[in-house]
Amino acid sequence: MGQENDISEELFAEMKSSRDGLSEQEAQERLAIYGKNELTEKKKTTALKVLAGQFVNLIVWVLAAAAVISLAIGETIDFWVIMFTIAVVIILGFIQEYRAEKAMEALKSIVQPETTVLRDKRLLKILTVNVVPGDILILETGDKVPADAFVLEAVALKIDESALTGESVPVGKTENNTIFAGTQLVHGKCKALVTAIGMETKIGQIASLIQTRDEHTPLQVKITKLSLTLAFLAVLASAITFAIGIYIGAPFGDMLLISLALAVAAVPEGLPLTLTITLAYGMKKMAGHNAIIRKMLAVETLGSTTIICTDKTGTLTRNEMTVEKLFVSETEIDVTGSGYIPKGEFLKRGNNIDVKKDNTTLNLLRGITLCNNSAIEKKGEKWEVIGDPTEIALTVAAAKVDLWKDELETDYETTEEIVFTSERKIMTTIHKTDSGFFSFTKGAPEFVLPQCSFIEKNGERVPLTQKDRKIILDKNLEFASSAYRVLAAACKEESAGADTDEFEKDMIFLGLVAMIDPPREEAKEAVAMCRKAGIKVIMITGDNQETAKAIGRNIGLFDDKNGCGVYEDEKLLRIAEDCAVTGDELEELNDEEFDIIVENINVYARTMPEQKLRIVNALQKKGHIVAMTGDGVNDAPALKKADIGIAMGIKGTDVAKESSVMILQDDNFATIVEAVRGGRTIYNNIEKFITYLISRNFMLIILIMAGISLLGFDLIPLLALQILFINMFNEIMPAVSLGLDPATPGIMTIPPRDPDDNFLKKRNLFLVITLAFAMGIASFLVFEMSDPVADTTMARTLTFATVVSMILFIPLAFRSLEKSVFSIGIFSNHFMITGVTATFFATMSVMYIPKLNVAFGLIPLSPAEWIMPIAVAFVTFLFAEGLKLVIAAVSKK
Numbered sequence: 001m002g003q004e005n006d007i008s009e010e011l012f013a014e015m016k017s018s019r020d021g022l023s024e025q026e027a028q029e030r031l032a033i034y035g036k037n038e039l040t041e042k043k044k045t046t047a048l049k050v051l052a053g054q055f056v057n058l059i060v061w062v063l064a065a066a067a068v069i070s071l072a073i074g075e076t077i078d079f080w081v082i083m084f085t086i087a088v089v090i091i092l093g094f095i096q097e098y099r100a101e102k103a104m105e106a107l108k109s110i111v112q113p114e115t116t117v118l119r120d121k122r123l124l125k126i127l128t129v130n131v132v133p134g135d136i137l138i139l140e141t142g143d144k145v146p147a148d149a150f151v152l153e154a155v156a157l158k159i160d161e162s163a164l165t166g167e168s169v170p171v172g173k174t175e176n177n178t179i180f181a182g183t184q185l186v187h188g189k190c191k192a193l194v195t196a197i198g199m200e201t202k203i204g205q206i207a208s209l210i211q212t213r214d215e216h217t218p219l220q221v222k223i224t225k226l227s228l229t230l231a232f233l234a235v236l237a238s239a240i241t242f243a244i245g246i247y248i249g250a251p252f253g254d255m256l257l258i259s260l261a262l263a264v265a266a267v268p269e270g271l272p273l274t275l276t277i278t279l280a281y282g283m284k285k286m287a288g289h290n291a292i293i294r295k296m297l298a299v300e301t302l303g304s305t306t307i308i309c310t311d312k313t314g315t316l317t318r319n320e321m322t323v324e325k326l327f328v329s330e331t332e333i334d335v336t337g338s339g340y341i342p343k344g345e346f347l348k349r350g351n352n353i354d355v356k357k358d359n360t361t362l363n364l365l366r367g368i369t370l371c372n373n374s375a376i377e378k379k380g381e382k383w384e385v386i387g388d389p390t391e392i393a394l395t396v397a398a399a400k401v402d403l404w405k406d407e408l409e410t411d412y413e414t415t416e417e418i419v420f421t422s423e424r425k426i427m428t429t430i431h432k433t434d435s436g437f438f439s440f441t442k443g444a445p446e447f448v449l450p451q452c453s454f455i456e457k458n459g460e461r462v463p464l465t466q467k468d469r470k471i472i473l474d475k476n477l478e479f480a481s482s483a484y485r486v487l488a489a490a491c492k493e494e495s496a497g498a499d500t501d502e503f504e505k506d507m508i509f510l511g512l513v514a515m516i517d518p519p520r521e522e523a524k525e526a527v528a529m530c531r532k533a534g535i536k537v538i539m540i541t542g543d544n545q546e547t548a549k550a551i552g553r554n555i556g557l558f559d560d561k562n563g564c565g566v567y568e569d570e571k572l573l574r575i576a577e578d579c580a581v582t583g584d585e586l587e588e589l590n591d592e593e594f595d596i597i598v599e600n601i602n603v604y605a606r607t608m609p610e611q612k613l614r615i616v617n618a619l620q621k622k623g624h625i626v627a628m629t630g631d632g633v634n635d636a637p638a639l640k641k642a643d644i645g646i647a648m649g650i651k652g653t654d655v656a657k658e659s660s661v662m663i664l665q666d667d668n669f670a671t672i673v674e675a676v677r678g679g680r681t682i683y684n685n686i687e688k689f690i691t692y693l694i695s696r697n698f699m700l701i702i703l704i705m706a707g708i709s710l711l712g713f714d715l716i717p718l719l720a721l722q723i724l725f726i727n728m729f730n731e732i733m734p735a736v737s738l739g740l741d742p743a744t745p746g747i748m749t750i751p752p753r754d755p756d757d758n759f760l761k762k763r764n765l766f767l768v769i770t771l772a773f774a775m776g777i778a779s780f781l782v783f784e785m786s787d788p789v790a791d792t793t794m795a796r797t798l799t800f801a802t803v804v805s806m807i808l809f810i811p812l813a814f815r816s817l818e819k820s821v822f823s824i825g826i827f828s829n830h831f832m833i834t835g836v837t838a839t840f841f842a843t844m845s846v847m848y849i850p851k852l853n854v855a856f857g858l859i860p861l862s863p864a865e866w867i868m869p870i871a872v873a874f875v876t877f878l879f880a881e882g883l884k885l886v887i888a889a890v891s892k893k
Contacts, residue, residue: 021118021120021136022119022132023119023120024119024120027119027134031130031132034197036129036197037129037132037198039204039207055090067079067086113127114126116138116143117131117135117138118135118137119135131147132194133194133195134193134194135193135194136152136191136193137190137191137192137194138189139185139191139192140185140189142185143184144182144183144184145159145180145181145184145192147195147196147197148179148180148200148201149178149179149195150178150195151174151175151178151179151190152191154174154191155190156188157173157174157189157190157419158170158171158185158187158419159185160185160186162651164182164632164633170186171420172427174421177421178195179192180201180203181196181201181203182201182203187419203633206634206655222758222759223275225758226760234263235263237263237701237705238259238260241258241259241701241704242258244705245258245259245708245713248708248713249713250712254713257720258720271690271735274736274738277736277739278682278736278739278740279300279682282299282682282685283299286675289678290649290664290666291663291672291674291675291678292649292664293662293675298644298661299678299679299682300683301643301661301679302675302679303679303682305643306536306624306625306626306752307535307538307625307627308530308536308537308538308626308629308672308673309612309619309626309627309629310537311540311541311629311630311648312517312539312540312541312543312548313541313543314648314651314667315629315667315668316519316520316539316551317518317520318517318519320338320339320389321389321390321392321393321516322338322339322515322516322518323394323397323513323515324514324516326513326514327475327479328358328360328512329361329456333347334348335347335397335400340376341383341396342383342400343400346400356401358459360457360459360510362401362403364510364511365397365401365403366398367440367441367490367491368513369394369395369404370405370409370412370429371427371428371429371442371489372395373387374388375405376395376396389517390485390487390515393515394487394515397513397515409431412438415430415431416430416500417430418430418500425443425446426444426447426448427441427442428440430500435493436494437493438493439493439494439503440490440491441490441491442513443488445472445486445487445488445512446473446476448488449469449472449473451504451505451506453507454506454507455508455509456509456510472488472512476488476512477546479512479514480550483550483554484514484515484516484547484550485544485547486512486513487515489511491508492507520670522668522670523670524554524555526670526672527555527557530673530676532749533676533749534751534752535676536602537602538602538603538604538615539603540607540615540629541603541604541607543605543606544606545580545582548580549579552603557603558602564576564577564578564600565597565600567596569593572593572596575597576597576600579600579601579602579603581601581604581605582605582606582607583605583607584606586607591618594614594618599619599622608634609632609634609635612638613637613641615628616638617641620643623755625643625752626642626644627642627643628641628642628644628645629646629647629648630645630656631651631652631653631656632656633655635656637659639659640659644661646663646664646672647659648664649664649665649666649667650665673748676748677743680747681741681744684741685738685740685741686739686759688817689735689739690759691768692734692738692811693731694760694768695767695768695772697727697731698772699771699773699775699779700718700723700726700727700803701776702775702777703717703783703799704718704723706776706780707780707783711784715789715792715795717780717796717799718796718799718800719796721855721857722856722857725846725856726803729839729843730807730839732839733807733835733836733838733839734811734832734835735811737829737831737834737835740829741831741832742828742829763891767817767883767887770883771810771876771879774879775810778802778872779802779803779872780799781872782868783799793857797847797858797859798861798869800847801847801865802868802872804844804869805869805873806877807840808840808870809877810873810877810880811832812877813881815832816884818888819884819888820885847859847861
């Protein structure tokens with residue numbers, strides 16, 4: 001039987017034997033046993049819970065303590081500044097974390113609200129949620145299937161399973177086949193026995209898989225780790241400062257406030273805002289390149305991607321099948337023209353031929369047009385197409401010699417269609433003509449050829465010999481090896497009507513049709529860029545293995561000469577020697593065997609969507625950051641599990657989109673590569689502004705600790721309110737402008753970043769510590785040289801001015817952490833020039849606006865008095881540039 005359900009084999013047999021449907025009493029009893037036919041949803045995170053979670057934040061508690069102490073000692077202005085800071089941190093955290101999960105709603109919308117069933121020998125329309133195992137469904141064209149069911153009777157039944165599999169071609173179903181919840185009848189009707197409902201259906205099983213808790217992105221992990229490290233250092237530094245102050249006799253309340261201000265200064269409150277703006281700006285830029293990012297924190301993960309698993313059709317290729325070759329009467333015929341425009345020539349050995357004088361070729365083209373459900377129509381200057389791309393290509397090829405389906409059907413009236421199924425892999429249409437009945441069949445050559453006993457050569461029917469069969473199969477393999485999708489065509493004539501099955505026996509073989517979905521022009525370049533960037537590209541397709549390998553070679557996906565690994569095991573050698581694995585071969589491998597070869601495989605052909613999840617798991621187990629494309633409901637678990645799930649915007653289902661991180665609006669592989677570039681840029685920029693913020697914040701700690709240790713509390717270089725002002729308002733704009741920095745040249749020529757790398761790796765940590773000490777000591781020297789004993793307010797103002805002046809120069813040094821900013825263009829980031837200048841002059845307001853400067857403990861400076869602060873700031877900038885060159889030179893050694 002093979003159905004996946006929650007009922008026993010015995011009960012299934014009992015239900016199948018009854019064709020009259022359940023009684024109402026039986027239905028109610030089963031409803032009580034099996035429950036409602038609906039997808040159950042796990043408890044969702046509410047907005048209130050997310051908001052409450054913002055208060056479990058060390059920064060918020062440190063700020064709250066500082067606010068309470070400020071109010072207690074009468075520092076009202078400090079209190080309101082700190083409260084404003086707390087509000088900003090909480091609001092930004094809430095916005096950043098809260099997002100609605102819509103995947104379950106998308107799944108629920110697939111099932112229609114009412115269904116027709118047979119109960120008590122009567123047709124009833126009931127609520128879909130009340131369908132139970134054993135119900136007999138009565139479905140017609142247009143109906144959605146409400147539950148997994150076993151087909152009892154079928155009439156020309158075709159099911160659109162794209163919602164489940166992503167495949168656009170309707171699937172023919174016959175008696176004893178299984179139909180699945182969420183799919184739709186596009187042709188015919190059926191009577192079917194319900195075998196599974198709700199979460200026990202195939203779509204229900206997928207629903208349970210995609211409700212798994214979202215794993216933290218690498219960025220979330222790193223930010224959390226960094227926050228904990230900074231929090232520890234902040235508490236340690238403020239505790240040491242507090243102890244020193246108390247030891248030298250400073251007032252307890254004032255010293256506590258200064259210590260808390262330092263603790264706040266050590267943890268960059270501007271980080272959430274800067275991170276959010278950086279990610280949002282990166283998302284906007286990616287959207288301009290047709291990549292819609294759904295989850296903000298996952299943007300950075302793109303920059304860590306080591307493997308991209310991509311679909312072939314429409315992603316690496318144009319999804320415009322074009323017939324390029326025919327094989328008729330042992331002769332190869334070239335067909336010119338591309339795409340869906342019916343213009344082109346038929347060439348034999350390079351010479352144009354008149355197909356209308358070649359009866360066999362004409363019969364072949366007539367057959368592939370009539371055995372076809374597509375249509376093309378010219379509207380204005382454009383051709384509009386309807387149907388499956390493969391069938392459209394056949395219709396277009398015949399139209400190139402003026403063979404049109406509607407005209408042909410006047411002589412060949414269609415009376416019946418034997419639908420294509422995944423098991424049969426052939427389709428047949430039966431036509432009534434003046435001389436009797438005629439059938440045309442098309443399908444996979446390996447399925448059509450065995451049903452043929454004759455072959456048409458040069459307009460004559462002759463017996464099909466073994467030599468003929470070998471020639472045809474060899475040509476089929478040759479075409480497939482050259483990236484062509486190959487179909488065979490056959491026909492049969494009967495003087496009178498015959499049983500349907502008889503039309504697919506002893507047929508006349510007409511020929512082969514070779515078509516290709518041309519690779520996108522930009523795909524080859526994008527794959528080459530991935531190779532330079534150290535990213536492996538893997539093709540996963542339901543297409544023929546030889547066709548997939550040929551496309552892979554054409555776009556530079558792999559080179560057989562490089563080998564696909566060395567294996568002692570004969571089984572592994574057989575399966576992996578050509579760098580390609582089929583779905584059937586994948587099923588042969590246990591997990592241990594698959595782990596051995598998975599990193600050497602470039603192509604997965606004839607695969608099922610469910611197998612994508614296994615591929616993702618195997619690659620992640622090897623430590624890879626995996627991006628995975630998908631478009632069907634069955635792809636949803638793999639999209640959810642991948643580090644970067646990428647849904648197709650054009651052909652993707654809603655469930656695939658809701659389970660993904662990124663949506664390709666153009667279904668184009670090159671867009672993925674552009675998004676990876678964007679992800680790498682975003683990570684680099686996050687690294688820049690984090691190192692900048694930390695160096696600036698710890699500079700304040702060094703400055704205050706030096707002042708208290710060497711000069712005492714009365715001569716502290718900066719007051720608590722001044723520290724908080726610098727920390728909140730003097731650093732955000734430069735940090736944001738670093739977050740919006742343009743991509744560094746050559747960013748796609750370096751290997752992917754190690755996912756375990758921290759923002760404060762050795763190079764960055766050395767740069768941060770050294771520069772923080774340099775800026776802190778320089779600022780302290782300004783305070784000391786300003787004679788704080790004679791005029792403490794002037795000395796603090798000059799120190800404040802020095803710290804503020806550093807935003808004019810130091811952010812420029814952080815635009816590149818590896819080399820001099822002069823090598824990448826000092827003025828190439830217009831955000832920075834505008835931002836730091838505006839911030840500098842805005843900060844001057846607390847020095848020059850009367851009463852405001854008094855509240856902050858500052859006095860206005862004359863132009864001459866600005867010379868020392870600006871000169872010191874410029875010298876620290878030159879020191880930073882020199883320090884990077886020293887680090888680079890040491891790293892090379």
